[in-house]
Amino acid sequence: MDLTQGTLEEKQGRAKKMMLWFGIISLVMSFAGWTSAFVVSSSRPDWLHDFKLPNAFIISTVFIVLSSLTFALAKRALKTNNRQLTMLWLLATLILGVSFIASQFLGFQQIIDLGYNFTGPTSNITMSYIYLIAVVHILHVAVGIICLLVVIYNHFKQKYNSSEMLGLELAATFWHFIDILWLYLFLFLYFIG
Numbered sequence: 001m002d003l004t005q006g007t008l009e010e011k012q013g014r015a016k017k018m019m020l021w022f023g024i025i026s027l028v029m030s031f032a033g034w035t036s037a038f039v040v041s042s043s044r045p046d047w048l049h050d051f052k053l054p055n056a057f058i059i060s061t062v063f064i065v066l067s068s069l070t071f072a073l074a075k076r077a078l079k080t081n082n083r084q085l086t087m088l089w090l091l092a093t094l095i096l097g098v099s100f101i102a103s104q105f106l107g108f109q110q111i112i113d114l115g116y117n118f119t120g121p122t123s124n125i126t127m128s129y130i131y132l133i134a135v136v137h138i139l140h141v142a143v144g145i146i147c148l149l150v151v152i153y154n155h156f157k158q159k160y161n162s163s164e165m166l167g168l169e170l171a172a173t174f175w176h177f178i179d180i181l182w183l184y185l186f187l188f189l190y191f192i193g
Contacts, residue, residue, distance in 0.1 A: 013166050020170055024177050027140065031133070031181060035188055038129045042192075048126035053190050054114075056107035057134075060100045061186050064141075067096035068179040071148075071172050081162045083155070090152050093175070097145045100182075104138050133185055140178050147171040 006014075041047065074089030108131070116127040151171045154160060160168055 016166065016170060017173075020173060024174070027177075027181070031136075031185065034129070034133055034136075035185070038133070038188075039192065041125055041129065044125060046125060048124055051116075051126060053130075053186075054107045054110035056103045056110055057186060057189075060103035060107065061182065063096045063100040063103060064179050064182050067093045067100065068176050070096060071175050075165070075168060075172050078155075078160055078165055078168060079162050083158075086160075087152070087155060090148065090155060094145065094148050094152065097141060097148060097175075101138055101141055101145075104134060108134070130189060133189065137178070137182055137185060140181070144171070144175050144178050147174060 042049075070089045070092040074086050074093060077085035077089055111127065111130070115122055117123045118128060118131040148171060151160075151168050154167055
């Protein structure tokens with residue numbers, strides 16, 4: 001396919017999708033760097049080897065996987081121009097996204113209750129990495145929620161339909177990416193951490 005062909009709107013749509021993918025690739029590289037540093041640092045004598053993530057992180061994983069499913073269902077409903085069902089699935093995605101962040105904070109509280117902090121005398125390098133990786137991911141989920149709120153607003157304003165859904169597609173791609181990224185991070189921290 002020749003990327004220079006098509007209407008101005010089609011070219012702009014392809015450009016926006018490409019910019020999103022460049023951003024996703026840069027995020028993949030960042031998290032790959034942090035998880036690589038985590039592995040290298042695990043050979044330190046002060047590394048905490050017997051720590052297991054609290055159950056709140058398992059619950060948050062369920063929330064984000066379900067949110068990816070509801071976002072996919074919203075996109076499917078929009079393809080059939082079912083506006084009400086699209087809004088229902090978008091709102092479900094929003095609730096699940098907020099629930100993910102809330103359960104992550106609950107997990108941080110459980111870590112603090114175990115006596116580990118991000119910094120200070122009760123911190124260690126293991127917890128610092130776990131906090132860093134999880135908090136940076138939470139920030140990206142927050143960005144995803146902002147995108148989702150924009151999509152919900154635009155859908156409410158009837159800017160999307162089965163033939164005009166670029167904004168929803170971009171937000172869905174980013175949302176699915178942060179879902180897959182968390183699955184990787186959770187499995188990494190659960191089994192390697």
